[in-house]
Amino acid sequence: MTDNVVVLDSSVEEALNFNGLRLLAVADSQEARASIVNYLAGFEGVEHELLSLSEFEQNGVAVHAEIPDVLVLEVRDEKDAALHVEAIRAEPELELLHICLLMKSPTKNAIVNLLRSGVDDVLSLTPNEIELSGSLARSAALRTVGGDRATANRRRTIVFLHASGGAGATTLAVNSAVQLQKTAKKFGGNACLIDLDLQFGDADLQLDLPIRSNLVNLMKAPDRLDFRMLENLMVAGPDGLHVLTAPDEPLPLDAIEKSTIENVLSLARRHHRYVVIDMPITLTSWTDSVLKCADHIFLVTQVNVLALRSARRLVDTLQEENLGEIPITAIANRYPSKGQGRKISIAEAEKMLRIPIKSQFPSDFCLLINSSDQGVPAIMQQPTSKYSKTIDALLDGVATTARSKKKQGFGMSFFKRGGLDV
Ligand SMILES: Nc1ncnc2c1ncn2[C@@H]1O[C@H](COP(=O)(O)OP(=O)(O)OP(=O)(O)O)[C@@H](O)[C@H]1O
């Protein structure tokens, strides 16, 4: 064994599998480059490449047409770091890239801000093997959760909206989350359900959860929010589904600040393969933040004149708010089959709504009332019912299509550079 070989506690070593982990290191200073070269050589199974900052800015993140799993990046200061991270995270393909920054004497505040902005680790300029191995271990663990890149790219955020009371949005959100948890488990990972109906949310009842999330803690100390706190707030649902429930006592909808909601979603999206969000009927100061991060937005409505009119108003309002590009479609719930008193056709409803209707769910009073009385979602109670099969079909589409995100940041693209085809 040479001095460079990283010696890990055997239990840690067993838990880690760095095999095939691809790491791109970018550093200009002699000290940072020396640390990287010295220590990375000791990590068995890690393929690494070291670039200067100017080479990096020319090549982008993709080295030899491959996106690495980890980027170790030397930055001058917090501002420099924030610019790089913003540009990297604006690329949907780099959402899962583990970013580890090397920074000279970062303040505690800077570390907190950077972690919030999507950085995974902030290390000193000359990290030792323990620091580096800790960071790689976190990346390796995330990689196990995320599986291969193709399946990792199937991460989705799905939002359920409704414009008239009792449309069936929560029931659909709950059933979808339960079903997506099953899918997530196949790939290794989890789904979570976030009930943002802070006043009257009842997803917990539909799942018969024993307790509710203590959102008052979040409201009082939003600065403490990190992934661990979020996980502690979540309640375990069926099959390992993570559920952030509405609080015990109804909260004013603006009791939790927009920035806190944004942080909750950002953490949830980074750590869960599927994030399902049930929204309140009322528009709030944070509605746009939720909709902007969604891959699919389903507006649940019944097909009658009153319900369609409310749904249409909501669509108009969202479009007026400059949210015209959001991936919104409608779901016709309790849609009668032919001969059951159907008055308005789907084509007519689509014309009124001015958005497509993606799915039609039958009315199944018996199944749904039993399901909510017993706290066992329909998809678990009767997986072969028409209602459950329609959920399956809806979610099949969800797993294969993602929203194409608009580029943000300051015009750098860290995904494709110099004709590299990834
Ligand atoms: N397809 C359906 N067939 C029969 N009953 C349904 C159907 N979908 C939902 N329901 C029932 O309608 C009621 C309202 O559903 P849900 O709570 O999901 O609506 P919501 O849109 O979330 O309403 P809220 O405004 O209260 O948030 C529930 O009792 C539910 O069991």
Ligand SMILES: [Mg+2]
């Ligand atoms: Mg509801």
